[in-house]
Amino acid sequence: DDNHNDQSTVGTGDNNGSSNVKRKKKKRKGGDFVNRFMTMAFNCCCGALCKCWCQAFSICALAQEARETRLLVPPSMQRVDLITHQPFHEYARDVNNVRRRFMEHASRSWMQHYAALSHLSRYILVGFVVVTALIVFTMLLHPASWFTWGDALVLIATFTQSFLVLMVVFGIFHRSDLSFDAVVKFFAVGFCICVPVGVVFEGLLMNGLVSILYLCYFLFSVILGQTFDNWVQDNNFIFWFVGELVGAYFVAALVEELCKYYGFRFVEHPDLIFLTGLDRSAEQAKTAGGVNAYKFDSQLVSEFSRSQEADIENISVTRSRSRIGSARSRLREDEEYDEPELRTVRQQAAAITTGMISVAVGLACAENFMYVFFLGGSRGNSGAIWQELMILLFRSVFPVHALAAAMQSINMIKKFVEEPQNHIGVGRIILPAVLLHGTFDAILLSITTYIETKYDEFYANGGNDADGLPFNAVAVNIVAWTSILGLMGFGFIWFMIQSRRQTKRLALVEIRGNPCDEKPTALVFS
Secondary structure, eight states, X not given: OTTTOSEEEEEEEOSSOEEEEEEEOOOOOSOOHHHHHHHHHHHHTHHHHTOOOOOSTTHHHHHHHHHHHHHHSOGGGGOBOTTTOOBTHHHHHHHHHHHHHXXXXXXXXXHHHHHTOOHHHHHHHHHHHHHHHXXXXXXXXXXXXXXXXXXXXXXXXXXXXXXXXHIIIIIXXXXXXXXXXXXXXXXXXXXXXXXXXXXXHHHHHHHHHHHHHHHHHHHHHHHHTHHHHHHHHHTHHHHHHHHHHIIIIIIIIHHHHHHHHHHHHHOOOGGGGGGTTTTSOHHHHTTGGGOOOOTTTTSHHHHXXXXXXXXXXXXXXXXXXXXXXXXXXXXXXXXXXXXXXOSOHXXXXXXXXXXXXXXXXXXXXXXXXHHHHHTTOOTTOHHHHHHHHHHHHHHHHSOHHHHHHHHHHHHHHIIIIIOTTSOOOHHHHHHHHHHHHHHHHHHHHHHHHHHHHHHHHHHHTTOOGGGOOSSOHHHHHHHHHHHHHHHHHHHHHHXXXXXXXXXHHHHHHHHHOOTTSSSOOSOOOO
């Protein structure tokens, strides 16, 4: 596999024996964060020891098949939705007409957005209403359930909070930049895909790190004996502090920000087709967004689909002229489906920001949903319902996921819109978001651990609840709120400064012409 082998072995020999001559291949440059991390991990383990590669449910084979499909199938034939396989051209024109009417101030009703929805978005909305109603009524009517009407109201408030954020971001500021159809799909990906994937990977990482930690502790205890145990006890605070940082930045923040990034890239939509390469030929797409030339496009099988024209001109001479004519006709029909780009470069950049925020809001909504259910219901206790509302209010006041997604969009726009020929990787895109998210989680974890430690010491010394709190509640709240507000304020200011600078650069790009396309924007409305 060219993804894994850095060396190839050439066998040479004679009648008496043979010798192996190793010849190094040229390493791929500019790989993204995940590619480099996996290469490093494999080279340190299986790649260097037993020359065997791990397989999990044939994921590598499926990924290879998808990459080859990208090369062999014309881009126009890949423009289809997930699940329903509805072609983009069936609803892209309606989406563009809604955008045109909105820009011309002809009509701004919400019903036209619903009329322009794709089949998949309609299924998502209907499925959401049906599933939510079933959950609410099942939890209320089931005799063993602990949920009450108060919990149902909290559940509805959980979704309402997310919809209000999208209403502000999309409905007020960016309704002409990104379609409602795209917002629905991005939200669904964040809710249904990002959260389960994040939970699984966080669990694997946490258990893996804990296992490694216990293994190291056991080995050093056997070698050094009681001296090592005493040293660990003396430096317990340092280990606790490092553990909190690793959990906040590496386990929680890094995994969740990667899930949001890849969740956003997972969705292919006519509004953001310039992110996928489906709006151009394979030759144009292979370097779009700083991506290196595909490793296997030197193979003859891939030369067949180098561009849309090649899909016709390079057809085997053994095929009949009628089939060639029909293929040309299909491509001409596909070209007629291409809608003119009505948005400016700045509006396309705003569409990226809105889409990434939609994914983040979907993820945050799913997290809030889990927090409410994991509390186990209120059993009719008004205090428990109040606690659920306070958790929801706290997570609403500090939308760290939405802010982190907006911070990701800065370098995402720079990668795909502002400077399409640069080599910005995934690590650089998510780094500001990981720092903000990790610091936010570190503050919360530190405060929680401090309170728990004080309670443990309090009860260990014979204290009881009648003696009051074992810590200064006013001081703890002041430190917590000041730290969180300061962090969120810093992140918002950083985003606004970077966004304004980027907007000025994009205005210059509009003057020179859209770098995401071969021709300038077709129509521009003020």
